[in-house]
Amino acid sequence: MLQTVLEPGTHENAAIFREKYLAAHRFMLLARLLDDKYAALYRAGKIRGGVFLGRGQEALSAAIGVTLKKTDVFAPLIRDAAGRLAFGETILDAVRTYLGSSLGPMRGRDGNVHRGRPMEGQLPMISHLGAMISVVNGILLARRFKKISGTVGVACIGDGATSTGAFHEALNQAAVEKLPLVLVIADNQYAYSTPTSRQFACDSLADKAAGYGVEVQSVDGTDLVVCLKIVSEAISRARKNQGPQMIVAKLLRLCGHGEHDLAEYVDSQLKNSPIGRDCLKIAEEFLLRQKWLDNSQLADLRNEIIREIEETVAQVQREPSPDPFAEEWRAMASEHLSETHEQNEN
């Protein structure tokens, strides 16, 4: 199967691929273990509000993160812990945001998956589905104005978000402007509890591409090898200014919509079908088969990551939570224009 990925038998390609694959696997494992930790903190009542995991989507997400360059733009969604970390987000940023630390990038003002560092190309999603795609377009258009070439933007969304007007307007906009946008659709069979049969009536979401005049590739989202291949190809096409690219990955959400959700509605046939396979397990079987790691190395890696996560969480839990009195309650950047009314002196 590796052969399908590599230009036939060129050795340096094989080496590069191995390295990339191992990096991707590490971020998949990190994301999975970090998700487990969030889940535990949530059950312990240490996280208020929602907790949204990416279980089953790590291969696709990590493939994006390891393929992008730091100078690219990435608009992840709720299930992209792996991609975020691979693109450069620190565990510390992630944990600080979930725990609302005032030292995190969102300073306790926003939380959980609503985090990022715009200046590093990590876009902090707003909740409204589909809304980030046109923001990526804007960054890419601005770079064209600034004569910065060779960077791309990836926006991730789910099957459900394809029903939003925002998705449609933004993808069409990217196509009209021929922007280097790569739109990655994780078709994980459900939007919260809603099956795709109640979400769209086309055979595959890939059928939408032609209507926008964008290229599309479908991919088995449970297989890191093909995810890496398809994602790399799409991103390099966009980088070469071949216009917007769409990727449609088929996979299954291996968790609830959020940790509050038992997801009893998920069809057991799907769970037992190929898309129900755990991408992490498949990825590890592959690298064991390739003898890139052995079981004890895998165990060490796992322990090392768990240690890192535990240390980070412990550190963040010692950090000060935001102080409403120290807080600057100002929504406007223009300090000279900000008003303070009596009602703001609670």
Added chain:
Amino acid sequence: MLQTVLEPGTHENAAIFREKYLAAHRFMLLARLLDDKYAALYRAGKIRGGVFLGRGQEALSAAIGVTLKKTDVFAPLIRDAAGRLAFGETILDAVRTYLGSSLGPMRGRDGNVHRGRPMEGQLPMISHLGAMISVVNGILLARRFKKISGTVGVACIGDGATSTGAFHEALNQAAVEKLPLVLVIADNQYAYSTPTSRQFACDSLADKAAGYGVEVQSVDGTDLVVCLKIVSEAISRARKNQGPQMIVAKLLRLCGHGEHDLAEYVDSQLKNSPIGRDCLKIAEEFLLRQKWLDNSQLADLRNEIIREIEETVAQVQREPSPDPFAEEWRAMASEHLSETHEQNEN
């Protein structure tokens, strides 16, 4: 060409078609002459606000109107004077709305193309493009609830409106619910001044259909014969519950966006291309060739229609304009809940 339209050589079909064709032509001519009258009234300062004509789109629009049954639903747009009249709108309703008569269906509260009679299935468009499609869906869904079957809904939009999120959400919604919606896209090459190259990047708007899982037919919008054929087929498929249908007509707007617009931006190559032909001229040449009418009959028809229009306009101009003091300034149906503040007693 007629043979391409009719089930091979069945005589009653030929008779039915002839009748339908002549009816459609009459409404095309009526719409064209009515548009001419609006234009004259506008230039004379008798109409305030916008005047939007359907020149060049009468064949497509009339084909819809003559094919629909009175029990169907029709959501026309700004260039559908022909379809509206063919579906049952009176000249009086049209003129009263343009002149703001208090006796018209909109009672001077709304005007020009923003008119209709919801209870007769004539939906009064709001200006926001794409917004009427989901309203048609709602009526069709309601009829399903009410076990009314065999009726369809037609929604018309332009090439530019396909870029709206509303278009996308509504078409997808119709497909998911398998509603008997027929969406007719008049691709008249421009959205106001904006050419299709700045509106979308697919080869044809028909390429969008597969992404929604709806059937689509393309049609030469300048040829009444094929418009009648394609529109009838699509409407009967919808009527037979074969799901939403899309029609994409290629044609050219043979007027400004509105009467205020000289439309100097329209590409002369397009004007001289087949889609730049005047569908009314083509329709009349055809019926003359068929000997369904001769030139003097055509002239009589024209004069008869002009007389009818002139009489209607004269009548409406004698009608009272709305009286702000007699007006009931209440936006809510629930009279008992309506408030009148001091500021409402100007």
Added chain:
Amino acid sequence: MNKTKTDSGISYLDAIREAQARALRDDPRVFIYGQDVGAFGGAFKATKNLAQEFPGRVLDSPISEDAMVGLAVGAAIEGMRPIVEMQFADFSTVGFNQIVNQAATLFWRTNIPCPITVRLPFGGTEGGGPFHSQCIEAIYAHYPGLIVLTPATVEDAYAMLLEAVALDDPVIFCEHKFLYRHLKAEKLPSEALPIGKARIAREGRDLTVVTYSAMVHEALEAARELSGEGWEIEIVDLRSVKPLDTDTVVASVARTGKLLCVGEAWPWGGVTAEIITRVTSEGYGLLDAPPQRLNAKDTPVPYHPNLWAAHRPTARSVAAAARNLLRQ
């Protein structure tokens, strides 16, 4: 009708579910449309089992707020009485155009009523953050043609939702997420005040607090605190912010001479500003101190519970604002 938290009984959320069940039972024109409202029973379980009890009448929608509302308007034209559930009020901004320009204008333009109910689970909760906490009732109340309801009690949640579905106008039904499980009642009401009438939630002598939804309960707690200090606070629960029961508010201010308006929403042009404007322009002489308003701070709603607690008014800040006024 002063609510206190009990572990048994009917919750505010139950009331909303029961009202919809009854509407579906009593009126064949009613159906429910929204994301995950079907077999799943909705993100908050406000439609739990309704799809099972009323087959084919509780439909899962795609994630298409604009088309959700547009469809409801069409169904209403055809004689139905749709209930649309927005998963969170904050997402209704995506359906905003259909609400304010399609639904709200239909009757005035065509004389055809538009009886749709749009349910907005709204208001702040711990960890809700900027996009799952908003109070945007004022946005809708600003537009002609909409009715905007903000029930504060289990009984009102039930009775007002039933009345909303029966009304011939588009209703924006703001149901507070914080109250969903926080409030309990012994039984559902057999009758209630009509929509458009405010309720005296607590009688008092010294100051009138006008508020609505979750803030009614913060105000009640503040009033209990202040009565310990010898002050008797009258609390007006608006119930409906459009229409707005100016008469009841003015009558209360006539008794107390002091007005404090409390809203969880942002201050600029909010319900509190509308109330103060009406009282001062219509009942000017009645005030013996400047009217005051207490709102959320003029920033997005923060995620961290500490910040959130300081961002919105609370019993503590209501009591403090009341004391300032009472001392004048």
Added chain:
Amino acid sequence: MNKTKTDSGISYLDAIREAQARALRDDPRVFIYGQDVGAFGGAFKATKNLAQEFPGRVLDSPISEDAMVGLAVGAAIEGMRPIVEMQFADFSTVGFNQIVNQAATLFWRTNIPCPITVRLPFGGTEGGGPFHSQCIEAIYAHYPGLIVLTPATVEDAYAMLLEAVALDDPVIFCEHKFLYRHLKAEKLPSEALPIGKARIAREGRDLTVVTYSAMVHEALEAARELSGEGWEIEIVDLRSVKPLDTDTVVASVARTGKLLCVGEAWPWGGVTAEIITRVTSEGYGLLDAPPQRLNAKDTPVPYHPNLWAAHRPTARSVAAAARNLLRQ
């Protein structure tokens, strides 16, 4: 700076066009994005010849208000200063979510400024009707994080638009369609009041009219009429409705003792309500009569000129409302 109609000179529309030309000339980060703004020069010709003068920097957008605003936010993150033209303010409801939830929250959430300017050609004209006439400044002012400007003069249209583009916040620039060709000035201003400061458009003694945009001119006409009757009306032109210059308003009310707020928008929660709330809560003792507001009627904006003229405030109705107050 009292404008009167002249046939020559620089129009309000020219000023908006010139301000954009200058912004494009002086700042390479500026670009313009909107429907038909390119070669065609915009539905109102507010960008006439700019695409020709500044190749590649004035882009026609698809009919996608949501994506138009989203793109502008992204470009702003990347350091640009986009100007988005909505073809009519009424259509901004389709881009509403990106304005109030994306643009307005960016700085507060991330500390990254969002310098975009969204131009809204707004306000009533004869035959405009329900969807080409709306005044929705209050909708935007209600949300934290937005600046909402409403210039009433040619000079302000020019100076404030330039300042809007220079500001680090999202600005909702409400330019009145009725004023586009109605107002003329001799020359463009070299300096102007800063944003956030209101302007005394007319000095007076007996009553303060607080208003903005086109209504400033109705108020001025009413004031001329009333001065014939011996009344001297002071007129405050707010210029900016968020932020709002409470100090200038309160200072004027302190001089006159009477307040009439006039807005072309709907009454509920509008600018007029916000002003009355601030004056009565912050400058309570200054009034010797109840504050009043005069707004459009609480219905959609009618199409027929007769209805339209009665729907919105006019010099006549402003004068009538002022007389009522002056008699008290």
